[in-house]
Amino acid sequence: MATPSIIGQKNKKGQVYTDPWYMLHEAPRTPSFFTGSEVIKEAIRRASVDVMIAYPITPQSEAAALIGELFAEGYVGDYFRGESEFAVMSECAGAAFGGARVFTTTAGPGTMRAMENFPMWAGSRLPIQMIVTCRGINSPLSIQPDTLEMAYLLQTGMLVWHAETAQDFYDWILKGYMVAEEPDVHLPLALCCDGFFVTHTKDMVELTPADMCLPPYDPYRSPVPCMDMECPPVRMMRDPFVMKSNYISYATHASWQQEVWAAVERSRKHTIAWLDGLIDAENVESDVVIVASGTAVSQGREAVAMLADEGIDVGLVKVKTIRPWPGEEIREATKHAKHIVIPEFNIIGWLAREVKATIPNNERVHAGPHVAGGMTMPPEIIVGEIKSLLGMKVETLATRGS
Amino acid sequence: MATSSYKVLPGPEHFLPPAAAAMGIRLPNPGEAHIHGEIVPEEKAMEVAAKQFLMAKVPTIFPGPLVLWAWNEKAAQKAKAVRHLFETIKECVTPSQRPMLIPMPDYRPKYPKINPEIEINPNHPNLTIWHNKIDTCMFVGVHCHQANLSLKIIRGGTSCYTIAMCAQAGHEDAMLSFRDATAEKILKLAEWIKKLKGTVGPSQ
């Protein structure tokens, strides 16, 4: 966030730098019918982004190209297509080292190819925002929705948020910069969504006024020196090796890693304020609680409604941030539950693993249902799993149509 | 969020002490400070910090690059305030106390080691603390990342009481931390030291 004096001034496109809290919580909203990709564009139009670097990979290509249109219109400072995701993430790092607000998007194999950059971003305290439109990563190749790649991002030191809807996306892109750029946080943010389900479907989204934008990024509030030869110390390397073979070097390196994770912890306070909590919990007094993130939440919500029609009471926890991990919130929200059902769009069930590691009596966790490789998750299969847990008779969906 | 039972206290704490943030310690909001991880009004922290300086055998200020270099007007003002604070401490302590003003001029790893009499380095700040037998110190003008490294390493291996005069959000890894530091805030601390002069002294 910049100094207050910038608030009220206009940028070259005539947008007014607006107090972010006012802009996102109080300013009038206009309902608009957009695809997820278009929503990304509309958020970035209002985000005062300096540099966006793009690379084509389905399903984020459209969003990445739309930001290019914003650049052509003058809403984004600089924009180009990089040569690979590894290079793009390094180019993003360069721009962030130089004091720019940076944005990029990637997906699936691109996330994996770029992976070496992410712990570097976090270790260097670069508050880059990266949209991840999750898709399959394994052979055989799949461009379809699958959230497996998120599991790999969880230990990088990045903030990892999981948007359910296009509306989440819109708000969280803007709020994401506010959290990530706090000097006590100052970490990269992976803002993830389930590819296609969010990016390529149209949804009603409430947009903030197009003539309001976030104040610009102020690199001199960074917890580390900006590399522009405008701030001290002049003798400065980002980031020097501490790898002589002695206890002091090892301890320094360890302390550095601890500091990155401390920054993730510090993001809680800001994230709770901006996202109104790390989780949303509904009806968690029930015996059965669904815990989900991303579009699995939407499917869970459908399942809850279907079960309610049959008189079965089920609660729902929407996990908004995976890093920071809302361990206490989930412990609290699941304390009455006898069964905790965790539907996921990936084969390994990383969300269930995280929950199991967090709560007491974790035999209550039912890891599933799982779908992968682009399969949809009909709410009926969640309903089915819950009914079987409750000892009720269930017809298998697989027989439908036979 | 449950309140943490962890207290940020002088060490030596551990082979590798935890970051206080990981132990549930949260940073103060504007107008507040923290002492040992507990949020307090800023005035309270002013009083406690002033007493710490007056009670220390070797009360020390560690100014960092953001105040050592006159890279903008605010920095120049803070440098003046830091010097004033140091002179005030010198005036207000007894002859047995030995105030020091030691810079952290940069953050580079220096090998085989720094000269602990003339500088402190974030990669091994304990060396300067040990060498000079510093029992209370205040960081000012150090970038937050490097300040946290220093504060944590000091807490790990020394018994020094650490204070952070932070221009941003403050430091949980210090035993006492201010936030949103300005030249005025630094001068105010000097006023507190003057005011409390003679009320407390070093333990024998």
Next chain:
Amino acid sequence: MSLERIKIAPELYDIMPPEYQDLVQRATYGKESRGWKDIGTTKELIEEHSLCAGCPESMAFRYILASLPNPEDTVMVGSTGCTSLVFPHVAVHNIHSLFGNQNAVASGLKRALALRFPGRIKDVVVLAGDGATVDIGLDMTLQSWFRQEKFTTICFDNELYANTGGQESGLMQKGFVAKMAPVGKTFEKVRLPEIARESGCHYVVNCTVSKPNLVEKVVKNAVYVAREIGPTYIQFYTPCILEIGKNSMEGLQEMRDAEKPNERFAYKEYVSDAAKELLAEIAAKEKERKAAAKKQLAGQNA
């Protein structure tokens, strides 16, 4: 830091370590005619380094830092290797992020600085070894040239991976026996200077660092051309005396041998027409400046 910011707060000047007092008093930031001759009479921008005694890379490093035309507005990008042991001690902001991504980092950095400081000089100079430039980072090296990114790439070519203990690299000579080339390298030294020319570099030089005045000239030219026109590339032979079995004092002779006519590092340059024009303009201005200074000096003496 930008020139007017490189000053120590007067109230804290006395406690600054002598190396920093020296830096503000005797370094050549902002000096118009700075160059290799300042070495020995002024404060150098490298404080210290942990390279081997007699390492030609350390000489090259000092010459380059003495020659950068505007160090107060230059940000350097390095990569993993022996250079990254020196960079923490360099009084110019510099970045190490990963092994081989230096030209990608520099691309983003240069664009950010151009955006944040329009109309001002903000030079970006990459300095990396041959493994980083030609092997692991080749894609990003070339792509930055294709995109006409406006920064200078300097490769310290020691014809092997020195920091990891002497493994084969793409710039190694054919037939050289090294770690990971147990029967000798089976293919020719990669011709990166030629590739640089074809990839769009406007100023390309291949030489050794045996002559400091030559290093000064090519570094200045490369930075000026990158600032105004587009990418530039310098490949300096900085032999690893340790890995080729030489003694500390033999580095200079090794370079002199390697720069003889028809040898690998015989001086070679490519300059684009646009760069030629720019360098001629700069040379003319420099001549004028020197003449004026001479005249003024004559006037003072008269």
